Amino acid sequence: MASSGSERPPLIGLTTYVETARWGAWEQPAALLPDQYVRAVREGGGVAVLLPPEPGAGAPVLERLDGLVLTGGPDVDPARYGQEAHAESGLPRVGRDEWELELCRLALAGDVPLLAICRGTQVLNVARGGTLHQHLPEQVGHTGHRPAPGTMGRTEVRLDANSAVGRALGTHVTVHCSHHQALDRIGAGIEVVGTAEDGTVEAVEVPDRRFAVGVQWHPEDDPTDRRIFVALVDAARAASFAPEARP
Numbered sequence: 141m142a143s144s145g146s147e148r149p150p151l152i153g154l155t156t157y158v159e160t161a162r163w164g165a166w167e168q169p170a171a172l173l174p175d176q177y178v179r180a181v182r183e184g185g186g187v188a189v190l191l192p193p194e195p196g197a198g199a200p201v202l203e204r205l206d207g208l209v210l211t212g213g214p215d216v217d218p219a220r221y222g223q224e225a226h227a228e229s230g231l232p233r234v235g236r237d238e239w240e241l242e243l244c245r246l247a248l249a250g251d252v253p254l255l256a257i258c259r260g261t262q263v264l265n266v267a268r269g270g271t272l273h274q275h276l277p278e279q280v281g282h283t284g285h286r287p288a289p290g291t292m293g294r295t296e297v298r299l300d301a302n303s304a305v306g307r308a309l310g311t312h313v314t315v316h317c318s319h320h321q322a323l324d325r326i327g328a329g330i331e332v333v334g335t336a337e338d339g340t341v342e343a344v345e346v347p348d349r350r351f352a353v354g355v356q357w358h359p360e361d362d363p364t365d366r367r368i369f370v371a372l373v374d375a376a377r378a379a380s381f382a383p384e385a386r387p
Contacts, residue, residue, distance in 0.1 A: 149373070153207070208247045212358060240260070255372045323341040329348065
């Protein structure tokens with residue numbers, strides 16, 4: 141983990157997509173991320189560092205960071221948790237899956253403060269041996285968690301008051317969400333700390349780490365509420381000054 145000076149804000153890594161993108165006269169594969177993630181980290185008190193997929197480079201990358209965000213994105217390959225693909229599951233991004241699973245496992249092993257968002261929460265669960273519901277509407281009987289591709293739904297979430305996310309947000313929160321998959325069997329060492337009214341797992345944490353939180357919603361999409369990012373940055377700042385974090 142990076143060693144923070146008193147005047148340097150924590151460096152927070154953000155995993156990125158590799159997708160074909162267009163800018164100006166160019167259309168090429170690009171490592172990219174919606175800017176609201178960057179703004180959320182900045183407004184939470186940190187400095188965002190974008191992390192393109194680079195499987196095998198996780199250890200030296202995390203040595204230079206104070207915290208990590210596993211961002212939203214496409215479906216995790218069902219083969220990663222021993223299932224055949226559902227007809228509604230998207231095409232896998234093999235390199236991104238490999239990279240984010242590596243980063244997640246290393247961050248947990250090194251106690252690097254971690255915030256997992258939407259897909260990131262699913263990566264966290266799979267990294268700990270959990271599984272996913274591949275098409276949530278079949279479980280809950282509605283499409284409220286993702287009214288349509290590319291749109292946000294609104295979900296009421298009840299949180300455990302004693303959890304890290306509950307301390308940051310309170311016991312009830314209305315969130316922005318866009319997901320058609322969700323956690324099924326919970327991975328080793330992960331605790332469910334938030335659920336929707338329909339029983340969907342909405343928040344988890346790894347309680348034996350200083351800050352390892354997963355939320356199934358998109359907190360970066362709400363510019364009026366940066367509390368979960370403030371909590372991540374505060375944890376990263378505290379960790380960077382902890383004696384055990386020093387080389």
